[in-house]
Amino acid sequence: MPDDASMSQRVEYEGEAQPDRTHVAKCGYLFKYRPYKFTKTWDLRYFELKGKVLEYYLSQKQGANHPRGLVKIEGCVVEIEGRKKSRFWVFSVVDPSGLNLLRMSSESEKEVETWVQALVEAGCTKRYLKECFRARSPLRSADIRWKGEDSAGLKRVPSNQSVLDHRWAGSEESAVTGLETADSLADTLPERDGHARRPRQPLPKDYASDSGMSESGTTAGPMPRSMTKRHSDMRGSTQLYTESRPSILSTERFAFTQHSGILNLMTMVLLATNARLILENLMKYGVLTNPTRWLLFLVPKGHTNLMYCWPAMALFALIALGIEKLGAKRLALERKASMAKRKRDMRPVEARRKAAQMAARSECLLLSLHLANLSAVLVLPTWVVLISDTPVPSFMVIIFTITLWMKLTSYAHCNLDFRRLSRDKERRRADRPSRPGGEGLGEMDIPETIHQGVEAVPGKKVDYPDNLTLRNLAHFLVVPALVYQTTFPTSKRFRGRYIIWNVVHLLVAMGVLMIITEQYMAPTIKTSVAPLRELQVAGIVERLLKLAVPTLYGWLIIFYALFHVWLNILAEITYFGDREFYKDWWNAATIGDYWRLWNVPVHKWLLRHVYYPCIRRRVPKTVAAVAVFFVSAVFHEMLVGVPLHMVRFWAFWGLMFQVPLLFLTDYIKKRANSNQIGNYVFWFTFVIFGQPMAIMLYYHDWKKMHPGLANGS
Structure with missing residues (x-):
């Protein structure tokens, strides 16, 4: 099943044309299947059926906002999978070409029946799946409610036995015949809640699940021998190519195909690459980290x-x-x-x-x-x-x-x-x-x-x-807020264990940051002085690329330690309720998105006390945005230049350089109608070029001011 961020021809998200969805025919909470994680999950989502569109949200409170995703269900097929794990009733919305768009479940069979009926009335076609073929696992008798004996004369058996282990009242038949009989039994279900069940429609012989996933989210393995057709059933003239299917990596199927194996490969490559860098650093420089020096940084040394x-x-x-x-x-x-x-x-x-x-x-x-x-x-x-x-x-x-x-x-x-x-x-x-x-x-x-x-x-x-x-x-x-209010939202209780756990996280994060700085960043920064002094372009680029990886790790650790751990500790101590200190800045499509999502307290302060006061005085929005970046640039330069006793305006101009990038990424987003290009620009400017270059420039100037430390740390 596609994740919330996946896209296809039938799934639309924010920024795209939205159809008319004013009338809600059906709404309620269902479990939505998400296979694109290390642990496959069923996430609770709020669904709304509006006309020919099925939408879903994180919760009912967000129903007034844009949906997390939507599916145009006209012409689709509703596949009823039956009960899974003796608890959940599962059904799916499948594209006519066989692509699985949404897989949902509920603990209430009646709720699933009402949803299926609503989808059918909205333009879908209902189809029952044979669970033994769908899940590649034996069909348990607990999943079928018997009502005495059926038309085939089969007796009721205990619910803890498999259907394939039943002893039939008639003569022994082949595995295939027994399986077909079991399917006919599964179709003969009792009446429930006053509604008679419809017989299941026959499944095409060449049908195969598009996702190939079982109800547990794992890849389906080979079917048991008793559940497969005998080899003698496939003749030399049997047709094996029966329908048109796109390639797995094509745009039509890529979003609905599991890629966990590729993700595992990328993870292994990342681990192997970093392990090699760590080993190379230790072999070249030895152990440079000295924990006893860490406390000395906090001592004023007599001042x-x-x-x-x-x-x-x-x-x-x-x-x-x-x-x-x-x-x-x-x-x-x-x-x-x-x-x-x-x-x-x-x-x-x-x-x-x-x-x-x-x-x-x-x-x-x-x-x-x-x-x-x-x-x-x-x-x-x-x-x-x-x-x-x-x-x-x-x-x-x-x-x-x-x-x-x-x-x-x-x-x-x-x-x-x-x-x-x-x-x-x-x-x-x-x-x-x-x-x-x-x-x-x-x-x-x-x-x-x-x-x-x-x-x-x-x-x-x-x-x-x-x-x-x-x-x-x-x-x-x-309180962890920069804008003044006479009252703030408050939390209801104080969690001492939460504070202790976050303090441990903070100490570990600071320790890892010091190790990265001393062991990996410092040697690379020291060797970058000569290329900068001689303006060797190739040497500067090589130093930038080598410094980009540890800088990225350090930047992420600072973000986690400051915005997540420290501010949550402060909020817990002060009973501060609104703890949205950051948003999903890693998905920023433009530079402006990043600055709005990265530091929410500072963003609110700049909006309230810089941007909107300029707007109220009829200042153009572009000039007001430049004023916001100017104030931010001044404080960034003050944070770096004043403690180092050298105001070189590298941080200032680095922030002001974001202004043309802001308009450039906005233009790219509107022209290309895509968020990915702007996201690439954001990662390049901050990770590959921006931060490593600023560090190298400040260290170069520091060495010029302190020539006696050329061979020291």
């Missing part, structure tokens, strides 16, 4: 200046809270002044003008204070790092500095929006008497989000300015 950065960051957060409390007091004074002006019977136009002036002065003051505080958040730790000579601890300080800056920026921006919404509410309330007929916006006319001043999220709502508390700010600073 205690970095330790003062942590209390300074806490002080900056308290200053931001004080600025917002000042803004809340200024807002309350504005309301009192507005009421006093209305009591003096000022004209509405004059009152609004005075209120706007007071609000502008207040926001100008608050903006100046926030800019000074946010500038200090970046400048002070950066200055401390530049006077220190500890790259790894400095990197930790810089990454927490940037995180705090982004959080405090979101904190200031969100509370600014709360004040604007509050002023809008007050202005609407003041304008109410001036409207004709005395009609205006009352308390119930104001939208809930404006009235509350917060977004609708699960949990208790907190109105502005009640959110301006130390506890609320401290909770925001520790």
